[in-house]
Amino acid sequence: MGEVSEVNGPIVTIRQPGVRNGDQVRIGELGLIGEVIHIRSDDALVQVYESTESLQPGEQVTGLGHPLRVELGPGMLGQIFDGVQRPLDKIMHMSGEHISRGLELSALDRDKSWHFVPHESLVVGTRFEGGEILGTVQETETIEHRILAPPDCRGEIIEHAPEGDYTIEEIVARVRGESGSIQNLKMYHHWPVRQPRPYRARAGASLPLITGQRILDTFFPMLKGGKAAVPGPFGAGKTIVQQQIARWANADIVLYVGCGERGNELVEILQTFPQLTDPRSGRSLMERTFLVANTSNMPVVAREASIYVGVTMAEYYRDQGYDVVMVADSTSRWAEALREVAGRLGQMPVEEGYPAYLASRLAAFYERAGNVDTLAGGNGSVSLIGAVSPPGGDFSEPVTSHTKEIIRTFWALSKPLADARHYPAVSWLESFTDYAERAAIWWADEVSPDWALRRQQALTLLTEADELERIVNLVGPEALSASQRWVLESSGLIKEAVLQQSALDAIDSYCSPQKQFRLLDLVLSYHLDGTELISLGVPVESLTELPYGGELRRLKSAVSNDDLQPLDDFASRVRESFDTMRTEYSVNQGNKS
Amino acid sequence: MSQLEYRRVDSIHGALMFMKNVAGIGLGDRVMIRDKDGRRRNGQVIRTSGDLVMVQVFEGTENLDLENTWVRFLDEPFEISLSPDMLGRIFNGIGEPRDDRPPIISSVRRNVNGAPVNPAARAYPREFIQTGISTIDGLNSLVRGQKLPVFSGSGLPHNRLAAQIVRQARLPGDSTNFVIVFAAMGVSYSDARFFEKEFESSGVLRNVVMFTNLANDPPMERLILPRTALTAAEYLAYDLDRHVLVVITDMTNYAEALREVATEKGDVPSRKGYPGYLYSDLAEIYERAGRLRDRHGSITMIPILSMPSDDITHPIPDLSGYITEGQIVLSRELHSKSVYPPVNVPPSLSRLMKDGIGKDDTREDHPRVASQLYASYTRALEARNLASIIGAEELSSRDRRYLEFADRFETDFVRQGEDQERNIIETLDLAWELLSLLPPSALSRVTDEDLHKYHSWEESD
The missing domain is CATH 3.40.50.12240 (Rossmann fold)
Structure with missing residues (x-):
């Protein structure tokens, strides 16, 4: 038992001998939750996850004897939790529309029973290691939840529950440890959030994370188990990009952490996801999704915790052998x-008021991404995608620049593109990825061996066109040669027919890898054939006047993923008409010579 | 607690007032202050510890002195x-x-x-x-x-x-x-x-x-x-x-x-x-x-x-x-x-x-028209930019159309009277009137049906 000696915003000084750094405490009459972050000779500093309004010096403090931790077990999917893993819908039942303070709520439902099926390896008398699968329950229609033993438990199974319905508080197995002590295992366990969950080995990422967004998948691919950042000024469409990833990514589980962002954005997910269907399973997207929400008006300190709470839950599903995507919006708020x-602790600020440990904390967080061989003997991954909100859209500010050095895929959003309503406003000049070569192997096997070539051609064309546009802006279009004008025309086609993709368009919101490649292939073939015609003397105007450009721009929202036949038809129509022109001009040239 | 009135202020700077040795004051509590002329001011506790309390004074601290300032802590948050x-x-x-x-x-x-x-x-x-x-x-x-x-x-x-x-x-x-x-x-x-x-x-x-x-x-x-x-x-x-x-x-x-x-x-x-x-x-x-x-x-x-x-x-x-x-x-x-x-x-x-516009809320073409206006106007601003470098006469005929579009967009669509109320249908119709300055091939954000229904394009000029 200790007592409060000073209250300075969310930082409270307590006098409590024997408290450990990192311990959770409950403060005052209301029982506000906090975490010890600093210990001095006779007092300790606590960061409080709730508003400290009306807290007085002299109020009592109780140490809980454990660090900030989460409950891991069935019943997390489809839920929305606050920054310290309290379920927000239950909070609503307890305290109404506004969140009251000091609520004590467990993350998982204690009354709900689950149909537990013991795993075949769960045999009395055999040895058992931490992190292994005890059994399974069907958490949602699509996701089988594999009940894991706590990673730090090992010993001999002396008893286990038969198949049947149990609540998470009922014991499903008993293990005798090496020292002879007996441990009762339930369907859930706790894990401290600031400590990464263990795994057997890192496996290295190799499969692309397909999001159905052309600019991401085709131009700047990300791998399952990779780390990516989406930086962008406000209004550049960060939220939509992240929501599109959360919707369509070919992951098993999606976790959306709304960290210091708008309340309405989370509501939008909560209300639209149940109605959307997963393109692969055909089931509601909400069955594989869950959320952690610390909106911008919720207490700041819980924002710091929310990221760790989120990634620990993501690791837990990874350890069950799933591919998990965690979207963190926004790491800048964190x-x-x-x-x-x-600042409240009086630590020396280095860049723009940020403490010196900003870079190491960011790196340690992103390091929790990865594709791993799990303790249970399977393979799972956590892909981390962090939004960054640079002040004034300035990518040289500390959070963006440190993040850039850590992540492997950088989807840079551009304000000028967004202002022109070019969505997704991912800049092809500023974005980069280190995963293109790995991804190319998958694309070559699954879609087309030409993928890497086409991707490179398109990027080259776009860069070349940007150069030419600068010239046009200086001296006007007359200075360009015919083939250069054709390059500009074609880059416009790539932008409008391939890169631009409307999240609101029923057909184009998700674009299958096959369709992505076919559209790009069409545009590039059109460009290359056109270049050839121009070299034969065909004037650029007679090409730009053709109706094909307009048609190409509309193909993405006219042709569905299921039937790509119209793309072939279009290609053959173009080929015919180009062939005619080619013959005509070859003959003309022949006559001249 | 609310009965007690303290008379000694330890220090004052800017809008902040510091009190020493007042125990058990809650963060955010409302504070009533009387100066030597009996004038009342309002404050709020913004930091509190056993030996020092920091109060922010909403009316400012001009004319307050350390000796003759009475301070009362109300033990309640700021309410109205x-x-x-x-x-x-x-x-x-x-x-x-x-x-x-x-x-x-x-x-x-x-x-x-x-x-x-x-x-x-x-x-x-x-x-x-x-x-x-x-x-x-x-x-x-x-x-x-x-x-x-x-x-x-x-x-x-x-x-x-x-x-x-x-x-x-x-x-x-x-x-x-x-x-x-x-x-x-x-x-x-x-x-x-x-x-x-x-x-x-x-x-x-x-x-x-x-x-x-x-x-x-x-x-x-x-x-x-x-x-x-x-x-x-x-x-x-x-x-x-x-x-x-x-x-x-x-x-x-x-x-x-x-x-x-x-x-x-x-x-x-x-x-x-x-x-x-x-x-x-x-x-x-x-x-x-x-x-x-x-x-x-x-x-x-x-x-x-x-x-x-x-x-x-x-x-x-x-x-x-x-x-x-x-x-x-x-x-x-x-x-x-x-x-x-x-x-x-x-x-x-x-x-x-x-989520607030479209078929059931405004009109079915609204989202696409908005997107098209944005795209065309940005394109038109590029044309205007180009014209300022090379002169409007040098522009291609298509760019000259865009130039006209930019001007008309600003004078007819953006500009309106302070008392002029355009309902949403009038706004959308006006948008199509402007988009009709541009050929259908330049309008990739709208559908063929939209073009058929609302776009009036004459090839003549």
């Missing part, structure tokens, strides 16, 4: 929470 | 009384009447800080509000429960635009009017008077609650004023089931007051001297807009903020833009071409537009 606490 | 009688009244930042009429007496008292809304309790805003202004309705539609700020600059007609929105905003086919909560911080007397007159002449005064802090009123009061105003708005919306339109002006003055106190407290500055918590602080205000699932009323918010030196990357507009659901940006260039309202279309945005 960094700002760090900055606020550091 | 709420009742339907607030309508038609004018208050200051802490909810005291400014109109020489009696204070509000009511058993309903609420903490001005509110408590964060549970995201799970929110309803997604999706009801289209018609403001009668083409650039808003057509391109950046406002929906009920949205927070859509106006990013302006000094000398630009943001007040006239806000007043026009207040006058004209309505749900198509719905006769119930908005109740207006008007919060003014650090505005000039003439600006405050302008709004008062506007409300009077349009006959809505009885449906307005005004909270004003003028340019010469104590700046610290600006820290609590928007919270007081929003507490009133929440009462009107969720207790009285009204649809509330909150106009807050000018958020820049609010942020400056915040910076002043932060500097005095010794907080670590981040950008331009503003404290690192400016984002969270602004969010506490903006996020109080919205709709709740089980309540009938709603809070729609139109904050006005002037961008220092028209710089949209300045921390105040920048952080606001990350919190609000879009922004209407005003342009000095259009203003000097005497285009009213001078809405700068490319950087303006409404994030909630997509």
Whole structure:
């Protein structure tokens, strides 16, 4: 038992001998939750996850004897949790529309029973290692939840429950440890959030994360188990890009962490996802999705915790052998929470008020992404995608620049593109990926051996066109040669027919890898054939006047993923008409010579 | 506790007052201060420990001395009384009447800080509000429960635009009017008077609650004023089931007051001297807009903020833009071409537009027309840019069309009278009239059916 000695915003000084750094405490009459972050000789500093309004010096403090931790077990999917894993819908039942303070709520439902099927390896008398599968329950129609033993338990199975319905508080197995002590295993266990969950080995990422977004999948691919950042000024469409990933990514589980962002954006997910169907399973998207929400008006310190709470839950599903995508929107708000606490502690600010440990904290967080061989003997991955909100859209600010050095895929959003309503406003000049070569192997096997070539051609064409546009802006279009004008025309086609993709268009919102490649292939063939015609003397105007450009621009929302035949038809129509022109001009040239 | 009155103040600097050896004071508690002339002031505890309490004084600390200042800690947070009688009244930042009429007496008292809304309790805003202004309705539609700020600059007609929105905003086919909560911080007397007159002449005064802090009123009061105003708005919306339109002006003055106190407290500055918590602080205000699932009323918010030196990357507009659901940006260039309202279309945005428009809400072509106007106008600005380099005569015939489109877009679509109310159908028809200046092949954001139905293209010229 200790007591409060000072209240300074979310930082509370307590006098409590024997408290450990990192311990959870409950403060005052209301029982506000906090975490010890600093210990001095006779007092300790606590960051409080709830508003400290009306808290007085002298109020009592109780240590809980454990660090910030989460409950891991069935019943997380489809839920929305706050930054310290309290279920927000239950909070609503308890305290109404506004969140009251000091609520004590467990993350998982204690009353719900689950149909437990023991795993075949669960045999009395055999040895058992931490992280192995005890059994399974069907968490949602699509996701089988594999009940894992706590990673730190090992010993001999002395008893286990038969198949049947149990609540998570009922014991499903008993293990005798090496020292002879007996451990009762339930369908859930706790894990401290700041400690990465263990795995057997890193497996290295190799499969692309398909999001159905052409600019991402085809131009700047990301791998399952990879780490990516989406930086962009406000209004550049960060939220839509992230929501599109959360919707369509070919992952088993999607976790969306709304960290310091708008309340309405989370509501939108909560209301639209149940109605959307997963393109692969055909089931509601909400069955594989869950959320952690610390909206911008919720207490700042819990924002810092929410990222760790999220990634620990993601690792737990990874350990069951699933591919998990965690979208964190936005890591800048998380960094700002760090900055606020550091400022209140009087720590020396380095860049723009951020503490010196910003870069190492960011790196440690992203390091929790990865494709791993799990303790249970399977393979799972956590892919981390972090939004960054640079002040003034300035990518040289500390959070963006540090993040850029850590991540492997950088989807840079551009304000000028967004202003022209070119969505997704991912800039082809500023974005980069280190995963293109790995991804190319999959694309060559599954879609087309030409993928890497086409991708490179398109990027080259876009870069060349940007160069030419600068010239046009200086001296006007007359200075360009015919083939250069054709390059500009074709780059416009790539932008409008391939890169632009409307999240609101029923057909184009998700684009299958096959369709992605076919559209790009069509545009590039059109460009190359056109270039050839121009070299034969065909004037650019007679090409731009053809109706094909307009048609190409509309193909993405006219042709569905299921039937790509119209693309072939279009290609053969273009070929015919180009052939005619070619013959005509070859003859003309022949006559001249 | 509330009985005890302390007489000794330990030190005073800026708007802060420090008290020693007062025990058991809660953070955020309300403080009453009497100076040597018996004049009352209001304060709030912003830091507390066993031996030192820091109090922020809303009316400022001028004329306070250390010896003859009586301080009473009320052991309660900052609350205001709420009742339907607030309508038609004018208050200051802490909810005291400014109109020489009696204070509000009511058993309903609420903490001005509110408590964060549970995201799970929110309803997604999706009801289209018609403001009668083409650039808003057509391109950046406002929906009920949205927070859509106006990013302006000094000398630009943001007040006239806000007043026009207040006058004209309505749900198509719905006769119930908005109740207006008007919060003014650090505005000039003439600006405050302008709004008062506007409300009077349009006959809505009885449906307005005004909270004003003028340019010469104590700046610290600006820290609590928007919270007081929003507490009133929440009462009107969720207790009285009204649809509330909150106009807050000018958020820049609010942020400056915040910076002043932060500097005095010794907080670590981040950008331009503003404290690192400016984002969270602004969010506490903006996020109080919205709709709740089980309540009938709603809070729609139109904050006005002037961008220092028209710089949209300045921390105040920048952080606001990350919190609000879009922004209407005003342009000095259009203003000097005497285009009213001078809405700068490319950087303006409404994030909630997509769910409030279309077939059942406005018209089926609306989303595509908006997207097309944006695309064509940006393209047209490029053509204009090119023309300024090489001369309009050198442009291709297509670029010359775009040039004409840009001019007509600004003079016919963006510009409209202060009393001119265009309904959404008129706005969309006008949009098609302009798009008909361009050939169908240049319009890739609309469908063939749209073109067939609305586009009138003559190959002649």
